[in-house]
Amino acid sequence: MPEQTSIDFIPLEDQPFGAQVRLPSYTNNPAELNDEDFQKLKEGLMTYSVLVVPNQENLSPDSQHSLTVRFDPTTSTGYGHDPKLFHSSNSILAKDGRSVPTRPEVQMVGNGSFEAGHEGMKAFTLEHPTHFTFHKDVLNKEEVARGQTRFYRWHIDAALYALAPPVVTTLLGLIVPNKNEKQRIVYEDTKEEKEVVKGATAFASGRIAFELLSDKDKEFALNHTVVYAPHPYIFINNCKATSDGLTIESEEPPKEVPLDNLPQWEESKVKKLPLVWTNPVTKKPHLQVHGCCVYQLINTKTGEVVAELEDARKIVHKLMRPAISPQHIYCHGWNTGDLCIFHNRGVIHSVTGEFEPHEQRLMHQCNVASGEDPVLLQH
Template identity: 70%
Template sequence: MTMDILTVTPLEGQKLGAKITMPSYTNDPSKLKDEDFNTLKKALLTHSVLIVPNQEELTPESQHALNIRFDPSSAKNYGHKEELFHSSKSILAKDGKCVPRRPEVMMVGNGTFEAGHEGMKEFNLEHPSHKTFHKKLLTEEELAQGLTKFYRWHIDAALYELSPPVVTTLLGLIVPPSDERQKIIYEDTNESIDIAKGATAFASGKVAFDLLSDEEKEFALNTTVVYAPHPYIYINDCKATSDGLTIVSEEPGKEAAFESLPEWEESKVKKLPLVWTNPETGNHHLQVHGCCVYQLVDARTGKTIAELKEARETVHKMMRPAIGPDNVYCHPWTQGDLCIFHNRGVIHSVTGELDPEEKRLMHQCNIASGSDPVVAL
């Protein structure tokens, strides 16, 4: 049954997420009437992750326009500078290809695709795997049993010069069959989550903050995260912890020397609050990209609290409860799903192991905002 207005249905049994039913007058969310779009935006800030089914026909132009509508201040470029995103020295180099006529929309996924899709020549995509990024790998026997990991928990953000996008939209065009299952394992607790192959995992920054002790909340509210310059190049040779939350600090360190990085300026290094305030709910969200952390600084005095190794360990300790089995939503993709998520309210991760010949095709859009997030005390 179609409705004249957009409706929001919270996901049953989840701590975040809602399903959106589009109104009868349009199936293009970028063309919603102001009243319905305001409902959509409020739902995003309240539920953090929105699922809009049956969006197979959504064009890159409409997807880009939708992102802009959520944040009119956003710059008209991808959330990263393309030359840095695709640098051979960056861990992001293989993560996607731009739609030629709308480069703010990236094609991500897995497999080889024939010429013709969105004006592309034949192209190949590679699904991110823990096998290329984690310090400790699953054995071949474990992989054969269908075990997998969170690849990298993150916020979509360049974390140098450009401000983090407010929203990311992710459109599933070709997805693994939903009845194919894999299992995420937690090595520190021996817990696990049964997921659809290729599910996208989300964890709430609000839940992360709420799970802190009173002392930790006070610390978080008064801490600034300093990110490394060109952080994805800085950590290109590093390996992640087994839960994908941060980087394993090794001796000698594998981080790139600052003098070997592309040209950078101190004024463009990102220094962001550890806690961001939700503009709709007023809730505090613990928001940090643990893999790119360089230092933690006291926001009141400017004094360094923790250098690289300790900063990673501190962030890991604070974020780990939020990615526990009871707190994570792993979206099982159906063809045509449009996932809209509040990039300043959640962290997310790729999951799953795909064979090289398996096809998966998504359109992803996130656009750098006109201003940094803030914490309101």
């Protein structure tokens, strides 16, 4: 077989987007790509949205961090969230990860108990996010016994306050479920089903989301801006999500933390981001919104508020729902050593899977706050 001298991409078979990466023969570490091959990797990511690099079980946290940082020259290299807020007991993200001691920008996520020794850690426990703690209406015991699961929370990796959303997230599978273990997602509104490998990470394309909109909704999306709540993950800490994980159920009395009771915040640091972001390589528009953290929608040109909290959630749900239909999403079933690199400004993603407390799953996740907010170019 001839030596592979340059990076190559193999589109994922029977999937709406995504590709597997074949590294050049001079390295098995994607962080060590030469400038020419890294540029191809970056362009490939913007083109395919999700890249899978197999056999990376020996990738160190330092290498994962340096690779992640390399995608964004504007980054300060710091984690995509304020660590104090991310791990705050008043945040819905509090249980979502533990920092690698020697490289805190890399988070350990997963499930189960682990002995001391992993990356300098003492014995530690991880808890897989479950819809039972986050959705307003949950699956019953019989549905779970039949192998049902849910999309936990569709989201963009981003603090959505003060810090600009990361360009890229890297996710490395170290201990993963057996790929023969399958679970099912049942769409309550259409009764469609999607079979997924247990613990699969689901991805939905912002490009496809925009293309699926009616002309009227495209016009709306192109001309409106999302205002995110200050400290959004604390703002919704007491709230529950819709059963598809796309947004939050608005309840009476309201469960959101009053703005006056949030940690100190500044109006200038509240994130106001376009509903549609432009892909820097393909120039395609991507409908990109974190539906659980939405606070208002405003007219981009006038600054007029066109939808407050409850209506803003309903509008965002309507816009995004078609993109998470079974035929439009890619659900990555993990192999040990898979490194998923995804364009965090081009897709939204969600955890899936129901795990027992004793079951082990271990992953390393890294994203870094950008120095610049995403933009919508003129179309």
